[in-house]
Amino acid sequence: MDYQLLANRLFPQQSYSKEDLDARFPLRNLPNGAKVTRLGPSPTGFIHLGNLYGAFVDERLAHQSDGIFYLRIEDTDEKRLVEGAVDMIIDSLSFFGISFDEGATKTGDQGNYGPYSQSLRKDLYHFYVKQLVTQGLAYPCFLTEDEISQIRQDQETTKANPGIYGKYALHRELTMDQIENNLMKGLSYTIRLKSGGNHDLPQDLIRYIKVEDGIRGNLSMPENNQDVVILKANGMPTYHFAHVVDDYLMRTTHVVRGEEWLSSLPIHVELFEKLGFDLPVYCHTAQLMKLDENGNKRKLSKRKDPELSLGYYQEQGYHPLAIREYLLTLLNSNFEEWRILNPQASCDDFPFTTEKMSASGALFDINKLNDVSKDCLVRIPANELVDFLIEWAALYNQNAWNVLNDHRQILEAILDLGRNDAKPRKDFISASQIFDFIRYFFDRYFSIEEPLPTEVSREDAAEILNRYAITYNHADDQSAWFEKIRTITSDLGYAVRPKDFKNSPDQYKGHVGHVSTVIRLALVGRSQSPDLWEIQQILGEAKSIERIKKAAF
C-alpha cells in the first residue's frame, strides 16, 4: 500500500509544510514556569456552575504564573450550535470575573494563535490527518451507520468490548483499488486512527500508559486500542483530534478538564505520540455534584438542573465575588483558612495549587454559598453595593429598579446600616434578597406584615404608638430616644429590663422588647430589623411620624 498516494488522493491540496506551521505557531515567549491554559466551551448555549468551577482553575493557573489564559470555541459539532451562544458564554464568564488574555471575543479573534474557533481550523487538522495517513497511521473508513450498529450487536452477543478495533476494524486494510472504487462511488467516509494498541493479549502483556495528572498524581490505564474517528465525514475533526492538534499548536501547557475525560485519556496519549507532540500536563478536576431524587450524588446536568445554570445566579443577584469565593473554597481546601488570616485581601492573592484540589466530587451546598456570600458582601463598600443592586434590578426586576433609582441618594445609607461597627451586620446574601430585606423603606413595598406580639393588646399597641408620636423628637440622639421608650414601657406596666419580666412574668404584661416590637412593626412592618433609631434617621422625621400615626393593628 502506497500511503503517500492514498494521502494525496484523500487530501489533494498540500496547504502547509511543518516549517510553515512552526513559524506560524511558535513557542510562546513567556517567563519560566508560566502556564498556558484554555477554556474550550462548545457553544450549546448553556453554561453552569460546574463550567465556572473548571474555568477558575484555568484562570488561576495561568494568571498566577504570568501565563496565558485563552478562549477557544469548540464548535466542531454543527448540529449542536446555538445562535448567540458564544456571546452568552463570554458575557457570563466575564460577569463572574473570568477574563481571557487571548482567543475568541465578541468582536472577533484576538491573539496570534488563531483562529480560535475550531470550525475555522479545518485546514490545520487536515494537514495533520494527511500526515498520519501518509505514515500509515490513519485510514479512510467507509463503514455505514448500519454496519457499525451491526458490529455493535455482534459484540453484544459475543460479550466482546464494543468499538472499532482489531478484527472489527473492517476497513483498516482496504487496498488502494477498493478505496478508489468507494471514492468513485461517492461513498462517504471518516478517517480513523490506526491504533497501535492491542487488548487481545494475556492480562499481563497488555500495555499501560502512565500519566502524571496535576490533580490526581500517577494515573495508569490500558493503552488505547480503538480506531477512533479523527475526521468526520463532513471533514470536521472529532474532539479528540482537535484537542491534540490545537493544544499543541496553541502551546497549551496545562489541560484542565472534567474527570469525565479521564476515560478517553489513552486515546489522546496515542494521538500525541503518533503526531510527535509532547504531552501537556493534564489536570482532571472532580465534578461538581448534586443530590438527585434518590439521595445519590450526580454530576450536574444541563437538562435537569436549570437552577445550577449561571443565569440563575445572575437572576438571583449573587455577587460574582461571592460565587468566586465559594468555588474557591471547594477548589482549594485551605482557602477558607487563608481567608480568615487575610480578611481584606483580594482572592486573587490566594496561592492556588492543583495539589490542594480534591479528587472527589463535591456536592453543591447552597447554605455554604450563602454564608460565603454574607462574608463577601460585608467587605464590599456600600457605594459599590448600590451600583450592584441597581444594575441587577435594571436587568431582572424592573419594579424594584424604579423604586431603587428614585431613592438612590438614601440607598447607600440603607445598605450601610449597622455595617460599620466592629461587628458588622451580615444581612446580605444576594441582590434579590437584599431588596426584599430593605424594601420597607419604600412606601410602595411597605405594609405591616406581621401580627402584634401576644404580650401586647391592641389597646396597648395604640397607646404605645400614641405616646411615642407625642414624645417623638427627631433630634434626639440614640440614648435620649430609647429613654423615652423606656418611659412608655414602664408607664404601661411593662418591664424595662427583659430580665425582670423573665424572672417575674406575673408582675408585667411584657418587656421593653415587646414594646419596641410594636414601634418596629409600625415603622418597618416586620418584627425584625436593624436598629430602629438609625432607620428613622434615614426615613426622615416626616415619614417616621407618618408611619407611626397610620399604623393600625
Add this chain to the structure above:
RNA sequence: GGCCCCAUGGUCAAGCGGUCAAGACACCGCCCUUUCACGGCGGUAACCCGGGUUCGAUUCCCGGUGGGGUCACCA
C-alpha cells in the same frame, strides 16, 4: 458488562504509620441584646467492610462493597 476515578460527621474537608481524629457550613443549647443580624462560649455528629504489612493502621498493599464517570461521525 469492560475500563477508569473516588471513599473521614448531614455538607465541604484537614490528616499523609502512633492525634483525646482539626476547622468551616448546617443543626442544638447558653451568653450578649429593645427584635433580628453580628459576635462569644459550649454541644450532637465521622475514618465503608474484610484480609494482609507492621510493635502499631484513618493513613501503605490486596480483595470486596458503595457512589460516580465513560464506552458516538457530542464535546
